[in-house]
Amino acid sequence: MGDQIQFIVEKLNQEPFRKNYNLISFDSLESLQLLQLLSDVLGEIDPKHAVDIREELPEQTAKRMLNLLGILKYKPPGTVSDLSAFRQGLVTGSKPVIHPVLHWLLQRTNELKKRAYLARFLVKLEVPAEFLQDDTVADFNKQYEELMEAFKNLHKEHEQLKISGLSTAEIRRDISAMEEEKDQLAKRVERLKKRVETVQNHQRMLEIARQLRLEKEREESLAQQKQEQKSQLFHAEQRLQRAQVQLKEMQHVVADSKPESLMKKLEEEINFNSYLVTEKIPREMESKKTSVYFLQKVVAEPAMTQADLTALEREINEVNAQMNQLIEKRMMKYEPTDSKFSMYRQQASIISRKKEAKAEELQAAKEEMSSLERQVKQKSSQAHELEGSEVLTEDEFKQYVSKLRSKNTFYKKKRLEIAEITAEYGILQRTEELLRQRHEAIQQQLQAIEEKKGISGYSYTQEELERVSAVKSEMDEVKGQTLDNMSEMVKKLNAMVAEKKASLAPVIKELRQLRQNCQELTQERDEKKIQYDSCAAGLETNRSALEQEVKGLLEECAQEESNYRYINCMKRTLEIQLQRAKEEMKAYVSPDPQERRKAVREQYTRIILEQENLGKKLREKQKVVRESHGPNMKQMKMWQDFEQLMECKRECFLKQQNQAAIGQVIQEGGKDRLVL
Numbered sequence: 001m002g003d004q005i006q007f008i009v010e011k012l013n014q015e016p017f018r019k020n021y022n023l024i025s026f027d028s029l030e031s032l033q034l035l036q037l038l039s040d041v042l043g044e045i046d047p048k049h050a051v052d053i054r055e056e057l058p059e060q061t062a063k064r065m066l067n068l069l070g071i072l073k074y075k076p077p078g079t080v081s082d083l084s085a086f087r088q089g090l091v092t093g094s095k096p097v098i099h100p101v102l103h104w105l106l107q108r109t110n111e112l113k114k115r116a117y118l119a120r121f122l123v124k125l126e127v128p129a130e131f132l133q134d135d136t137v138a139d140f141n142k143q144y145e146e147l148m149e150a151f152k153n154l155h156k157e158h159e160q161l162k163i164s165g166l167s168t169a170e171i172r173r174d175i176s177a178m179e180e181e182k183d184q185l186a187k188r189v190e191r192l193k194k195r196v197e198t199v200q201n202h203q204r205m206l207e208i209a210r211q212l213r214l215e216k217e218r219e220e221s222l223a224q225q226k227q228e229q230k231s232q233l234f235h236a237e238q239r240l241q242r243a244q245v246q247l248k249e250m251q252h253v254v255a256d257s258k259p260e261s262l263m264k265k266l267e268e269e270i271n272f273n274s275y276l277v278t279e280k281i282p283r284e285m286e287s288k289k290t291s292v293y294f295l296q297k298v299v300a301e302p303a304m305t306q307a308d309l310t311a312l313e314r315e316i317n318e319v320n321a322q323m324n325q326l327i328e329k330r331m332m333k334y335e336p337t338d339s340k341f342s343m344y345r346q347q348a349s350i351i352s353r354k355k356e357a358k359a360e361e362l363q364a365a366k367e368e369m370s371s372l373e374r375q376v377k378q379k380s381s382q383a384h385e386l387e388g389s390e391v392l393t394e395d396e397f398k399q400y401v402s403k404l405r406s407k408n409t410f411y412k413k414k415r416l417e418i419a420e421i422t423a424e425y426g427i428l429q430r431t432e433e434l435l436r437q438r439h440e441a442i443q444q445q446l447q448a449i450e451e452k453k454g455i456s457g458y459s460y461t462q463e464e465l466e467r468v469s470a471v472k473s474e475m476d477e478v479k480g481q482t483l484d485n486m487s488e489m490v491k492k493l494n495a496m497v498a499e500k501k502a503s504l505a506p507v508i509k510e511l512r513q514l515r516q517n518c519q520e521l522t523q524e525r526d527e528k529k530i531q532y533d534s535c536a537a538g539l540e541t542n543r544s545a546l547e548q549e550v551k552g553l554l555e556e557c558a559q560e561e562s563n564y565r566y567i568n569c570m571k572r573t574l575e576i577q578l579q580r581a582k583e584e585m586k587a588y589v590s591p592d593p594q595e596r597r598k599a600v601r602e603q604y605t606r607i608i609l610e611q612e613n614l615g616k617k618l619r620e621k622q623k624v625v626r627e628s629h630g631p632n633m634k635q636m637k638m639w640q641d642f643e644q645l646m647e648c649k650r651e652c653f654l655k656q657q658n659q660a661a662i663g664q665v666i667q668e669g670g671k672d673r674l675v676l
Contacts, residue, residue, distance in 0.1 A: 002102045011106040012037075016044060031093025035061065038098055041105050042068055046116040062091045071119045072112050074104060121151050163392055214552070218545050225541060259497055268415065271422070272362065348432055351425050437472070547629060 002023075009026050012019040017040070029037070036053050042065060043050025049068060053061050066087065075098075076086045089097030125144070131137050196202045208463060587599040 004099060008099065008102050008106060017041075034095065034098045035093045038065065038102060041102060043204065045105065045109065045112045059090050062087060068116070069101070071123065072105075072115055074101065076100075118155070122148060124148070146180060214545075214549060217548060220543075221548075222541060225537065259501065263497075272359070275355075275359060276363075286378060286398070348428050351421065351428055354421060355425060358421065627636070 005023060005026065009021045009023060011017070012021055012026075032053070039049060039051060039053050039061070049064060056064075076083070086097060088094075090101075127137065127141055132141060196206070199205070322673060421558075584600055587595050588601060
């Protein structure tokens with residue numbers, strides 16, 4: 001803590017504070033003075049905070065300081081863990097709160113100045129969402145964010161320029177060197193002009209050289225345009241090849257697609273999605289929920305020791321043994337009746353497992369296909385960026401089509417297998433349902449036999465059996481009706497598909513003719529576009545050449561005008577200097593003394609003499625002062641001693657008068673007491 005206070009005092013005694021504190025005077029500062037000192041330091045970092053705290057309320061002062069400290073990213077030390085206590089200490093001016101803040105601020109003043117300066121422009125104003133619904137406010141907010149980003153970029157560039165080490169002296173040296181080079185080049189140009197002027201037809205040669213330079217520049221620009229057009233042509237050919245490949249693929253897909261295949265594919269997707277929605281996903285969700293429930297239960301329980309774990313393992317083993325015993329008893333008890341259903345149960349479980357495995361395989365295949373499609377899109381985008389995707393040859397394309405057909409047959413075979421498995425699964429479900437009903441009937445018969453042996457309820461059981469049989473017959477009738485309805489619906493759908501085919505046949509013919517017309521128009525448009533591009537390129541080259549020529553002429557004209565003005569200015573200055581030199585020579589040579597006095601040489605000679613006389617007088621005065629300095633100092637010391645002596649006498653006289661007055665008062669008081 002002592003080192004911290006010493007550091008604060010040293011910093012406050014330096015520029016720009018100049019407080020002249022020592023450890024004792026700084027430690028004896030009151031709370032209001034500490035707050036004012038903190039406000040001064042914050043004002044040095046941010047000039048907006050250079051205020052007198054006596055002119056504002058304590059809450060406003062604390063709010064202002066806390067706001068700036070938050071912008072500067074100050075964190076209270078460990079001793080002030082509670083933010084409310086820190087605020088209270090800042091309001092009351094507590095030393096344990098103010099001293100760490102001052103130490104932190106004075107350690108990094110320059111860095112915090114920069115941060116405060118940036119905060120003025122980079123602290124974003126939070127606009128409520130309901131105000132941003134207004135278009136004007138939203139536009140202003142967008143402009144504000146864009147300006148903030150522009151300020152960030154400019155500040156970064158400014159910092160990079162600072163770091164780059166370019167100084168004004170170096171820039172001035174570079175400018176002076178460039179000016180010298182410019183003068184040298186101007187002199188060389190003048191010399192070359194003088195040499196050329198002696199040659200016959202030099203103007204014509206200069207004009208021919210200028211035209212040669214322009215033609216070379218034009219040749220370079222034309223070569224560049226030719227290279228650009230070649231690259232554009234190459235890219236256009238690549239795009240055309242890709243478009244042709246895509247067109248062939250789409251034509252192949254359209255040729256192979258039929259309404260029956262599309263309907264079948266949609267039915268397969270619907271069946272698969274319905275299986276996922278109704279069976280697989282709910283089962284997985286239920287298992288996840290149960291696992292989450294058990295995990296939450298485990299987390300909610302307190303921490304378990306090794307003894308608790310051994311006890312739980314013992315209980316689990318006991319429960320497993322009891323379960324095994326119950327299963328054996330049940331098997332011994334229901335073995336004759338259960339043996340009839342064991343085979344069907346096994347088949348049903350095997351088929352359900354196969355179905356789940358196939359569904360998982362199908363889902364994995366779909367995910368793999370989607371990932372491969374994403375990779376293909378990514379590769380195609382990279383190829384588009386590189387503008388160099390390879391096009392398959394005819395043989396490669398035939399091989400690719402044959403592979404696709406083989407895969408398609410393999411897929412159809414697997415799909416038929418899945419359809420057979422689903423049909424078998426439906427049959428087994430029906431068989432399981434029938435067997436379950438038979439099992440219930442047998443159970444009811446057993447209950448009836450038990451009632452005959454002394455248990456009541458036989459007639460009720462018979463009625464239940466009749467009711468179940470009636471319900472079964474009704475269900476069979478409903479199922480028969482639903483099957484009839486489904487067959488009628490299938491017939492209607494087939495008829496509708498046939499009608500749609502018949503109605504779409506002329507439209508497809510018209511569409512083929514329109515496609516042919518579209519291809520012809522596209523070819524014609526491409527030819528016209530090529531002609532337009534070539535004409536536009538020629539006109540653009542001519543225009544750019546003319547612009548270059550005009551630009552060169554304008555630059556030459558501006559250069560000549562600047563040379564002319566510079567020469568005129570130099571001529572005027574030389575004339576003025578020559579005139580002044582002539583007047584000076586005339587005045588110096590003139591026999592008239594009045595005219596001679598007006599000469600600059602005479603004026604400077606007179607001023608030099610005056611200054612020499614003044615120097616002699618000052619040296620004499622300095623000599624006199626040095627000689628009389630010792631006696632004068634001695635006399636001044638004697639006068640100071642005399643003044644102290646007289647002051648001492650005055651104090652003694654005043655003390656004597658006070659004592660005499662006190663004695664007189666005491667005597668008068670004694671006389672009064674005697675009289676009384």
